[in-house]
Amino acid sequence: MSIRNLILILGDQLTPDISSLKNADKDRDVILMCEVGDEACYVPHHKKKIAFLFSAMRHFAEELKDAGWTVRYVKLTDDSNSNSFSGELTRATKELSPEKVVVTEPGEWRVLKSLRGWGAQADYAFEIRPDDRFLCTHDEFENWATNRKTLRMEHFYREMRVRTGLLMEGDDPAGGKWNYDSENRKPASDDLFIPKRIKFKPDDITKDVLELVEERFPDSFGKLENFWFACTRADAEKALDHFIEDALHDFGDYQDAMLEAHKFLYHSLLSTYINSGLLDPFEVCKRAERAYLDGKAPLNAVEGFIRQIIGWREFIRGIYWMQGEHYVQRNELDAHRPLPAYFWTGDTQMACMKAVITQTIDEAYAHHIQRLMVTGNFALIAGLSPHEVHEWYLAVYADAFEWVEAPNVIGMSLFADGGVFASKPYASSGSYIHKMSDYCENCQYSVSKKTGENACPFNSLYWHFLIRNKERFSRNGRVNRAYATWDRMDADKRSEYLKTAEHYLDSIETL
Numbered sequence: 001m002s003i004r005n006l007i008l009i010l011g012d013q014l015t016p017d018i019s020s021l022k023n024a025d026k027d028r029d030v031i032l033m034c035e036v037g038d039e040a041c042y043v044p045h046h047k048k049k050i051a052f053l054f055s056a057m058r059h060f061a062e063e064l065k066d067a068g069w070t071v072r073y074v075k076l077t078d079d080s081n082s083n084s085f086s087g088e089l090t091r092a093t094k095e096l097s098p099e100k101v102v103v104t105e106p107g108e109w110r111v112l113k114s115l116r117g118w119g120a121q122a123d124y125a126f127e128i129r130p131d132d133r134f135l136c137t138h139d140e141f142e143n144w145a146t147n148r149k150t151l152r153m154e155h156f157y158r159e160m161r162v163r164t165g166l167l168m169e170g171d172d173p174a175g176g177k178w179n180y181d182s183e184n185r186k187p188a189s190d191d192l193f194i195p196k197r198i199k200f201k202p203d204d205i206t207k208d209v210l211e212l213v214e215e216r217f218p219d220s221f222g223k224l225e226n227f228w229f230a231c232t233r234a235d236a237e238k239a240l241d242h243f244i245e246d247a248l249h250d251f252g253d254y255q256d257a258m259l260e261a262h263k264f265l266y267h268s269l270l271s272t273y274i275n276s277g278l279l280d281p282f283e284v285c286k287r288a289e290r291a292y293l294d295g296k297a298p299l300n301a302v303e304g305f306i307r308q309i310i311g312w313r314e315f316i317r318g319i320y321w322m323q324g325e326h327y328v329q330r331n332e333l334d335a336h337r338p339l340p341a342y343f344w345t346g347d348t349q350m351a352c353m354k355a356v357i358t359q360t361i362d363e364a365y366a367h368h369i370q371r372l373m374v375t376g377n378f379a380l381i382a383g384l385s386p387h388e389v390h391e392w393y394l395a396v397y398a399d400a401f402e403w404v405e406a407p408n409v410i411g412m413s414l415f416a417d418g419g420v421f422a423s424k425p426y427a428s429s430g431s432y433i434h435k436m437s438d439y440c441e442n443c444q445y446s447v448s449k450k451t452g453e454n455a456c457p458f459n460s461l462y463w464h465f466l467i468r469n470k471e472r473f474s475r476n477g478r479v480n481r482a483y484a485t486w487d488r489m490d491a492d493k494r495s496e497y498l499k500t501a502e503h504y505l506d507s508i509e510t511l
């Protein structure tokens, strides 16, 4: 029988009811999935990220086959693998002669452009369908954003609460407030009871992939040892159960805290599973809401968690597609310093940077405040090249796909888009890190020392950043208090700050 549709499913589309499969016919359609070198190498992805994706793809392909689908699965090691999506589409269409090719839109401009390019020259009907795993469509986001003076997540989020009905009591937000963030900024002490996180033992499919990754990507970033990710929907659901039962309760209180010995604290560790399609974001939110309704988790935790998903996650995606393909090139603060080598090795004397980078090497994971207020903050105040920083974040985190990584890095963290949605730059001195973590206790630098030898680099780089960007930020209502403090400082102190910062910038590789 002739093939009707060839359905391409990408590595972050591992969802049984993905739009490309809607109205598909098990008897006449063929699903194409391919492990391709181009995707694995366009940035030096963390080994655990590649292993997770390949293993989750292979498991998903098996599930599809068990459900009666015909799957053409191209392994990285297959002799005739062309190593690109367009090459594999060409090969498959030549061999199968389908009537039409169908794909759900990818999560990155680069891949979308390449697929559109393939479609434009192909002799087949080619359909790119919207990705309806998100709650807000591109048009809905654009309608929301158009003609607004400022794009603020909080406004968007309230509309999403009303639209989804999550944590709503009639027309009002549960508990009377939309946002309980003011209760969510507690530092953690290291004698807190922190739950042991659920980890999954590699099965035979994962073991094969781990061997493959070690052999084919020896120079990629990160450690492959101690791989514990869930690689199937069933295991990802177990990880969700575990989070709801054991960690959600304290998620809110300690959301911004950082502890050297407890890298995961009460975070969900679910982003990798949600972004690849193993978990549905709305279902995850409903589970959290249920925990609140059943009295198992407090409102500040559940609201905070749900806001990250229906608020931040959806908002960030809207920004990515609305800003267009050149967003990742933006550099409004004119920052050009190359990324220091310790971003790849963790070999730095700054204890906070060492802890976050080492954890990233080990786990392909860091939580939000570690990404924003340690590595991101450092990159911002040291004036590192936004594009290099963007490629680093895209490579090193298992949950990193450009639609979500780029606005978080270019926009939220580095202000390189000039403030499309961030109301202020997330720049801070060492005192924030000291307040929210235990990193400073074992640091070679002194957080209380502002200038001179052994002074915490964050302290002087913070002022250097503000002064070199004074033109832009001194009239920003959320930053101008800092400029007033600077103006009140005596001239010697100011010049000491700038001298120390310049010394650190000149020797940035050795910090």
Ligand code: FAD
Pocket: 266, 267, 268, 269, 270, 271, 272, 274, 275, 305, 308, 309, 312, 313, 314, 316, 366, 367, 368, 369, 371, 372, 376, 393, 394, 397, 399, 400, 401, 404, 405, 406, 408, 409, 412, 413
């Ligand atoms: P939790 O703290 O448990 O939060 C719950 C969920 O909320 C997450 O799983 C995620 O789905 C969602 N979420 C939370 N914050 C955000 C956000 N700012 N944007 C989008 N979704 C959010 N997230 C990614 O998924 N991929 C990335 O590549 C990524 N890069 C980032 C880079 C920087 C510089 C910053 C500051 C943030 C980045 N984030 C990224 C957002 C956030 O840090 C991660 O989603 C979160 O740390 C994932 O861990 P978790 O699942 O334990 O999250």
Ligand code: DLZ
Pocket: 009, 010, 011, 012, 013, 034, 035, 036, 037, 039, 040, 041, 045, 049, 050, 053, 106, 107, 108, 111, 401, 402
């Ligand atoms: C990230 C990634 C990697 C490393 N490898 C593959 C792959 O071999 N095959 C595949 O289909 N997808 C892979 N991905 C995910 C894609 O890069 C992702 O689908 C696009 O970036 C769009 O989000």
Ligand code: SF4
Pocket: 349, 350, 351, 352, 353, 429, 430, 431, 433, 434, 439, 440, 441, 443, 444, 445, 446, 447, 456, 457, 458
């Ligand atoms: Fe980081 Fe400064 Fe604290 Fe060291 S003293 S851990 S560099 S904030």
